[in-house]
Amino acid sequence: MSEATYKSIAVLGIGTVATPLIKAGLLAHNASVLVITRPSSTARQIPEGAHHTAIDYADVSALAAAFRQHGVEVVVSTINHENLDAQPPAAEAAKKAGVKLFVPSEYGLPTAGHTEGILGAKSRFVDSLVAAGLPYARLYVGIFIEWIPFFFGLDETGKLNIVGEGKTPATFTAVSDIAGFLAYVLTHLSPSQLHNATFRIQGERRTPRELAALYGDKVPVVQISEFPLSVKNGAFRTYLQVAFNSGAGSTGFDAAEGKDDEKRAGSSNSLWPGHQWRTVKEVLNL
Template sequence: MSSYKSFAVIGAGAIGLPIAGALAVAKDVSVVLLSRPGSSAKTVPSSVKVVQVDYNDAAAVAAVFKEHKVDVVLSTITTAASAAQKSLVDAAKLAAVKLFVPSEYGLPTEGYNDGPMGEKNQIAAYLKSSGIPSTRIFVGLFTEYIPWLVDYSNGGKIKVVGNSEAPLSFTSVPDIAGFVAYVLTNLPSSELEDRILRLEGDRSSFNGIATQFKTSIEHVDSITGEAGEIKTSLQRKMNVGAGSTGWDAVKNAEGTGSNAAGSANALWPGHQWKSIKEVHNL
């Protein structure tokens, strides 16, 4: 049984709000949601306390953690701001937080040194050097974001940069939020501290996605339009196998055992993970 009773969720975005909501329905726990000063008001369960604070002010953030006797910090800030997590780690250390769940929720980042994925891996190293136990959670791509990634709304085809056969991991937002809440409120700390948890709600290739969406593949040199650079970069990483949550960037191969894609699914026994077809009503 978990010993964690108080949680602080950092960020009220696409994954932060669902995680805060999933934690809020757990028994005998408290949840505080931290957002940046001036951010728009969010609709949250009445039991969730919302506090606006400058993430870069470690002392101010630590004061919030101490006030709410926070056991676990869950960072969900965006990839573009992932470097800002260092001040959150400093705040967690000042407040003697028991566990830190850094902002991963994407492709595996272990073994990377450069770019946004390298920054996330560096945060994991910083947590270790700070003496704070951590849990990293790799989910692949949010299943809901498939149309966004392949520019589906622009022509109704699956636009692919390079390899359309590489295996890809997808996990839906409700499944991610539910899993996070379940393991943090049910598992003992020994099963969570300094662990990497690899989820996979469904597995497919771009070819398989095209089949499910009843459309065709369009091979392109890059994805254009809004966030085109980000989509292109993601697809290029996926081309080599990094789209699987079991990917080992050091060995350039799929992991096995506890390092395999979806190996952490078993930590939520009896749960039925949402498929691509279910999420998109195909």
């Protein structure tokens, strides 16, 4: 007898990934969805058909009560990297409420085995889920295709800024594909296929130099050692591109091995049968 799939899902936050995840994904697959935002949040409109409540993410008792009230089986965190400290109390509440699966806020570069910076913080949080006996499902996607202009500092400088040589392949995936894949596997795979699983998806695999070539002669390309301090979030962009130069920008990267495996990148794409993954040129209208 096959296992029953999950049908009741709570989503923490409402933003870039959460909105399409809920609207075009979970609700379309007939899941019951509870959206939880902070009381102070200037949240976007909650998709029609989803339940909503505002709770302080640090209030473990209130979160646990909401999870119980709605019979939540899965908690999906879409909290951004600047607010990752909200995840531990949410996980504690999920454990108290008998939630079956926690999806941490990954949606980026592979994190397992990292010890420093944002990637290290995300890796340690998953370790804490394991220690608590709360199953996880993590999703590696590389960089959002929509973030490529940010990645290069295009909007601020009018140039495509490449840190280092920019010749190392990396993964780029559209937000709609990320949300759609996550919604599909959460509502179609069995619990045994989801528990403590790592999914690696890939829309397109390109080097920064190849991405720059897609723009043609529209904008100049410059090679830099780092983004200047005058560029907002310059240090973060430098961090990303340096990571890419090491191979860590690919969803096939493994920190313990210290290398990328092209066959591993996008290895979970087949779990969404029949789907056509969007390309960089398509998303950015190049």
